[in-house]
Amino acid sequence: xxxxxxxxxxxxxxxxxxxQYIVLVKRSDDAKTNPGSHSGFFGWADSDxxxxxxxxxxxRELLEELFIISKDGNKAFNLIxxxxxxxxxxxxxxxxxxxxxxxxxxxxKGIEIKDxxxxxxxxxxxxxxxxxxxxxxxxxxxxxLKFNLPLDTNDICIFDGEAKKEFTEPPEDLLDREIDxxxxxxxxxxWCENSKGSLNAEISFKTGKQxxxxxxxxxxxxxxxxxxxxxxxxxxxxxx
Numbered sequence: 032x033x034x035x036x037x038x039x040x041x042x043x044x045x046x047x048x049x050x051q052y053i054v055l056v057k058r059s060d061d062a063k064t065n066p067g068s069h070s071g072f073f074g075w076a077d078s079d080x081x082x083x084x085x086x087x088x089x090x091r092e093l094l095e096e097l098f099i100i101s102k103d104g105n106k107a108f109n110l111i112x113x114x115x116x117x118x119x120x121x122x123x124x125x126x127x128x129x130x131x132x133x134x135x136x137x138x139x140k141g142i143e144i145k146d147x148x149x150x151x152x153x154x155x156x157x158x159x160x161x162x163x164x165x166x167x168x169x170x171x172x173x174x175x176l177k178f179n180l181p182l183d184t185n186d187i188c189i190f191d192g193e194a195k196k197e198f199t200e201p202p203e204d205l206l207d208r209e210i211d212x213x214x215x216x217x218x219x220x221x222w223c224e225n226s227k228g229s230l231n232a233e234i235s236f237k238t239g240k241q242x243x244x245x246x247x248x249x250x251x252x253x254x255x256x257x258x259x260x261x262x263x264x265x266x267x268x269x270x271x
Contacts, residue, residue, distance in 0.1 A: 033083075034083060034170065035083075035088065035170045036082065036170055036171065037073060037074060037075045037076060037259075038073065038074075038085040038088035038089050038092065038171060038172045038173060039071055039072050039073030039088065039089055039092045039093070039173050039174075040073075040089045040092065040093045040110075040112070040174050040176050041053070041176070041260070042054045042071075042072065042093065042097070042176055042177075043175065043178070044180050045178065045179050046180050046182060047180070047182055048183040048184075050214065050215075051177070051214075051215040052212045052233060053212075053213050053215050054097070054210065054211075054212050055070065055210075055260070056069070056070055056071070056072065056096070056097075056210055057069050057070075057208055057209040058070055058208065058257065059208055067255065068255035068257040068260075069248050069256050069257065070256075070257035070259065070260050071263065072093050073092060073171075073173065073259050074092040076088050086112055086174075088172075089112050089172070089173075089176075090113055093110050093111065093112060094110075094111060094125055095128065095192050095193065095197065096191065096192050096193045097189065097191065097192060097210075098110075098132055098189075098192055099187050099189050099190070100187070100190065101182055101188075102187065103186075104144065104145050105149065106148065106149050106151055107133065107149070108150075108153050108180065109125050109126075109128065109129045109151075109152055110153050111125050111154055112154075112176065125152045126152070130150065131201040131202060132190065132201065133201075135194065136190060136239065139205050140205065140238060140239075153178045153179065154178075159174055159175060159177065160174070160267065161174045161175070162262075162267065164262055164266070166262070171259065173263050175267060184212065188236065188239045188240060189239065190239040191206060191209075192205075193208060194206060207237070207238055209246055210235065210236040211232040211236075211246040212233050212236070213230060213248070214233045217233075218230060222264060222271070228249065229248060229249035229251075230248050230249070231245050232245045232247060
């Protein structure tokens with residue numbers, strides 16, 4: 032039976048205005064690996080059980096690292112891979128994950144999020160792509176998943192859920208990394224043209240809020256693409 036050392040998700044948001052966006056996270060400048068680089072929502076298997084099912088790794092990583100709140104503060108959204116992981120893998124229910132992340136943002140960053148906020152799970156579409164590959168750390172599987180979000184980009188705030196202390200409740204030491212959202216068609220064109228220039232994000236988020244100054248991605252030394260993301264983009268878009 033195959034064992035996977037890591038896995039994750041490259042999420043695509045289809046918004047209410049019928050546009051599609053690719054969501055990337057920019058790793059912190061003091062990260063132990065690939066500092067300052069753009070990446071997807073990837074991570075290590077947490078147990079031997081998880082290593083046998085990369086879908087579960089992807090499900091957990093996305094829940095841990097990303098959630099969305101409507102600007103009016105009435106709804107929170109988490110993006111989930113599959114429903115039926117709780118009993119077999121002892122993964123908490125998606126709502127509980129997101130509740131813990133909201134508690135962490137309130138406690139550490141003073142973000143005002145309503146206690147009575149409604150948490151809604153957005154399940155990925157059935158049609159998706161996945162890629163297996165082997166790197167220096169072992170076998171990895173990454174999924175490119177599309178989610179239909181019932182809002183447009185002007186009505187959302189995106190939060191990074193990654194924390195240095197993940198196993199406390201709520202998590203502690205939030206990394207508060209930059210989240211960059213790129214128009215999918217523009218991103219594909221930029222990649223397929225093998226452009227040496229940079230591509231500006233449609234919108235960027237920091238501390239859950241839209242930034243005035245947008246992030247950007249390029250292939251120069253100071254703004255790198257993580258090795259895992261580079262492999263995925265080459266496999267997915269390399270032929271164009």
